[in-house]
Amino acid sequence: MSTIVHNLQAVDASIVAAASAAGRARADVQLLAVSKTFPAEAVLEAIGAGQTAFGENYLQEALDKIAAVGTALPGRAIEWHFIGPIQSNKTRPIATHFDWVHTVERLKIAQRLSEQRPDNLGPLNICLQVNISGEASKSGVTEAELPELARHVAQLPRLRLRGLMAIPEPETAVHRQRAAFARLRKLAEALRADGIAIDTLSMGMSSDLAAAIAEGATIVRIGSAIFGSRKYE
Known part of the structure; x- marks a missing residue:
């Protein structure tokens, strides 16, 4: 068994355990394998193990990988x-080649994605990135600005506003990890109460997966626990 296959099984077991502890079903949590900086061969190995959703940070690297995977596995349904x-x-290549975008924080970007999404593709799934810890160095809309941005993005054609994403300040204490994720969950609940139909919380990485699932994560973004340490970020 390869390292990636073994790691995927271990991560899945962690998700199962965290979901069970939270009284949730494993099917409620999607594993997004963060393959940034790793070659297409690593993605193909993960696909061979049953993984179908991959997260990428760097556009050109991602486009090369998407093309390589498409050539190797024509017609295979892979979610990028x-x-x-x-x-x-x-924005144009992102609107053209991806199924989801997790990092929208400005209306201008959302409008460009909407305008540039090809008509022959389904709606582009959008998460709004929230700066949940208020860090000056972090991207994301503020909690105060979120409701107005969400209302505008929800009305744009060729986009589907799915939910919220956050990368909280790193914490080792589980109760602090959970507190940040709980804030994002409550923001999503407030949006739903205002009539914005969202269903996604993209939160939790290798180091805080269990805390995120306990607070309602529907997508966890796992990289190093699957692919190993990165040579660069």
């Missing part, structure tokens, strides 16, 4: 998620 910062001049 863009989870990196978005520059205005990169």
Whole structure:
């Protein structure tokens, strides 16, 4: 058994355990394998083990990988998620080649994705990134600005606003990890109470997966626990 296959099984077992502890079903939590910096061969190995959703941060690297996987496995249904910062001049290829975007924090970016999403593709799934810890160095809309942004994005054609994403400040104490994720969950609940139909909380990585699932994560973004340490970020 390869390392990636073994790691995927271990991560799945962790998700099963965390979901069970939270009284949730394993099917309620999607594993997004964060394959940034790793080659297409690693993605193909993970696909061979049954993984179908992959997260990428760097556009050109991602486009090369998407093409390589498409050539190796023509017609295979693979879900590609863009989870990196978005520059205005990169929105067209993101709108064209990805199924999900987790990092929308400005209306201008959402409008460009909407305008540039090809008509022959289904709606682009969107998560709004929230700066849940208020860090100056972190991307994301503020909690105060979130409701207005969500209302506007929800009305854009060719997009489907699915939910919220956050990368909280790193914490080792589980109760602090859970507190940050609980804030994001409550923001999503407030949006739903205002009539915005969202169903996704993209939160939790290798180091805080269990805390995120306990607070309602529906997508966990796991990289190093699957693919190993990265040579660069």
